[in-house]
Amino acid sequence: MRRTRTGRLFVPPSPGESTRLGELLRRETVGGALLIGAAVLALAWSNSPWRGAYTAxxxxxxxxxxxxxxxxxxxxxxxxxLAIFFFVAGLELKREFVAGDLRDPARAVLPVAAAVGGMAVPAGLYLLVTLGDPAAxxxxxxxxxTDIAFALxxxxxxxxxxxxALRTFLLTLAVVDxxxxxxxxxxxxxxxxxxxPLLLALVPIALFGVLVQRRVRSWWLLLPLAVVAWALVHASGVHATVAGVLLGFTVPVIRRAPGDGPGLAEHFEHRWRPLSAGVAVxxxxxxxxxxxxADAGGWGALGDAVTLGVLVGLVAGKTVGVAGATWLVSRFTRAELDASLCWYDVLGLALLxxxxxxxxxxxxxxAFGPGTPADDHVKTGVVAASVVxxxxxxxxxxxxxxxRPVRARGDATDPAAGTESP
Structure with a gap:
C-alpha cells in the first residue's frame, strides 16, 4: 500500500515572523559584506611586503x-x-525558542536535525582525515x-x-548551530x-537579570554589570564570550500580537545587532x-592534515550533514518539500x-592557540572552504x-531583498 505523505518541509514563516525575519536578513547581509571586506583586507595585508606591520x-x-x-x-x-556577537546570539536563541517558530516542535524538528547533522558529520570527517595525527x-x-552573516x-x-522559506531556514539553522x-x-x-571567579560572575549576571526583568533599560546600570560579568568569566578560564550568551538569556521575551510595540529583547537586539554585525565581527x-x-608553508599548507580536515569537514561534511538530515526528516516523517522548492535548493543551501x-x-x-602553525593551517582551511x-x-x-517548479516563481516576497522573486 502506498504511504500517504503528510506535512511539508520548508514552509514559509508564520505571519508574525515574516517582518522580523526580513529585517534580520537584511542586517545580516550587510554585516556579512563588511565581514568579507575585513577578511579580504586582512589576507591582502598579511601577504604583502608590510605583513610585519599587520602582525605588530x-x-x-x-x-x-x-x-x-x-x-x-x-x-x-x-x-x-565577540562577547557582543554572542550577546546578540543569546537574545536570538531565546527569542526563537520562546516566541519564534522554534517553539513549535513541528517547525523545530527540521532545523534542529539539520544543525545536529551539520555538526556530527563534519566533526567525524575531520577526525577521519586527521587520523594518525594526534596533534590535530x-x-x-x-x-x-556556520557563519550566518557570511553565508547570507x-x-x-x-x-x-x-x-x-529556504532563506529563513538558513537563518533558523544558524540559530541552533x-x-x-x-x-x-x-x-x-x-x-x-x-x-x-565563575561563581562571583553569577552575581552581576543575576543583578542584570533582575533589572531587565523589571524592564530597566538604563545603560549606566546595565553596562557596568555586563562588563564585570565578562571580566569574571574571563578570569574563570571559561571563554569570556559565554558571558554574553548568559546575559542575553536573562532578557525577557514575550510573545506579542501583531502590531504590538517591541519588547525588551527586541529593543536590545535593535540596539546591539548593528554594533555586532558592523563592528565586532x-x-x-x-x-x-x-x-x-609563505609563513604557513606556502601552497603546501593545503596538504596539511589540519587544513584538509577543516576543508573536507566544512565543504563535504556540512553538505552531507545538513542535506542528509533533511532527507531523513522527509523520509521518516513522510513530509515532502514545499511546492516552491526542489532538492537542488536544499543541496545548495547545505553547501552554503x-x-x-x-x-x-x-x-x-x-584549540591550537593564536599564531601557532596549526592555527595558521586552520585559517587556510577555513578560507579555502569558504571559497569552495x-x-x-x-x-x-x-x-x-x-x-524549480514554475508555480514557485510567484512564491512570496523576498524579505531580504524586499522584492518579489522572479
Whole structure:
C-alpha cells in the first residue's frame, strides 16, 4: 500500500515572523559584506611586503595589568568584541525558542536535525582525515560552525530568486548551530577552570537579570554589570564570550500580537545587532583571518592534515550533514518539500553551510592557540572552504533555479531583498 505523505518541509514563516525575519536578513547581509571586506583586507595585508606591520598591530597590548586584562588587540577582538556577537546570539536563541517558530516542535524538528547533522558529520570527517595525527585532534570542532552573516551575504548575491522559506531556514539553522557552538566552546575548550571567579560572575549576571526583568533599560546600570560579568568569566578560564550568551538569556521575551510595540529583547537586539554585525565581527575577522601563505608553508599548507580536515569537514561534511538530515526528516516523517522548492535548493543551501568563518576561526584559536602553525593551517582551511563552498553553492543554486517548479516563481516576497522573486 502506498504511504500517504503528510506535512511539508520548508514552509514559509508564520505571519508574525515574516517582518522580523526580513529585517534580520537584511542586517545580516550587510554585516556579512563588511565581514568579507575585513577578511579580504586582512589576507591582502598579511601577504604583502608590510605583513610585519599587520602582525605588530594585533600584538599591541592594552588594558589594566592589575586586573590581568593587559591583552593584545587580537585577543580583545576575540574575547571582548565577540562577547557582543554572542550577546546578540543569546537574545536570538531565546527569542526563537520562546516566541519564534522554534517553539513549535513541528517547525523545530527540521532545523534542529539539520544543525545536529551539520555538526556530527563534519566533526567525524575531520577526525577521519586527521587520523594518525594526534596533534590535530583538538581541532575537531572547527568545521562544525556556520557563519550566518557570511553565508547570507553570499546568498544575497547568488540566490536572489530563492524562495523565502529556504532563506529563513538558513537563518533558523544558524540559530541552533550557534547554540551547539556555544556549548562546545564552554564545555570542550575550558582547560583551567577557576570556580571562585565563575561563581562571583553569577552575581552581576543575576543583578542584570533582575533589572531587565523589571524592564530597566538604563545603560549606566546595565553596562557596568555586563562588563564585570565578562571580566569574571574571563578570569574563570571559561571563554569570556559565554558571558554574553548568559546575559542575553536573562532578557525577557514575550510573545506579542501583531502590531504590538517591541519588547525588551527586541529593543536590545535593535540596539546591539548593528554594533555586532558592523563592528565586532568584522574587526574580529580582520585580526583572525590574516594568515601569510609563505609563513604557513606556502601552497603546501593545503596538504596539511589540519587544513584538509577543516576543508573536507566544512565543504563535504556540512553538505552531507545538513542535506542528509533533511532527507531523513522527509523520509521518516513522510513530509515532502514545499511546492516552491526542489532538492537542488536544499543541496545548495547545505553547501552554503560550509562557510564557517567567524566561529570556526575562534574555535581554531581556542584549540591550537593564536599564531601557532596549526592555527595558521586552520585559517587556510577555513578560507579555502569558504571559497569552495561559495563556488559550488553558486553552481548548484543556479541549476536549482532552472529546475524549480514554475508555480514557485510567484512564491512570496523576498524579505531580504524586499522584492518579489522572479
Amino acid at each position: 598591530l594585533g600584538a599591541i597590548t592594552v588594558g589594566p595589568a592589575a586586573l590581568h586584562l593587559d591583552l593584545p588587540l587580537a585577543a580583545w577582538a576575540s574575547d571582548g568584541l 585532534v583538538p581541532g575537531w570542532a572547527v568545521p562544525t560552525a 551575504a553570499v546568498l544575497a548575491v547568488i540566490g536572489r530568486g530563492l524562495p523565502t 550557534d547554540l551547539i557552538a556555544i556549548t562546545i566552546i564552554a564545555v570542550v575548550y575550558t582547560e583551567h577552570l577557576a570556580v571562585g 568584522p574587526v574580529f575577522a580582520f585580526f583572525a583571518a590574516g594568515v601569510s601563505v 553551510g560550509g562557510i564557517g568563518f567567524t566561529v570556526s576561526l575562534l574555535i581554531g584559536e581556542l 563552498a561559495t563556488l559550488l553553492a553558486t553552481l548548484v543554486l543556479r541549476l536549482a533555479a532552472r529546475r
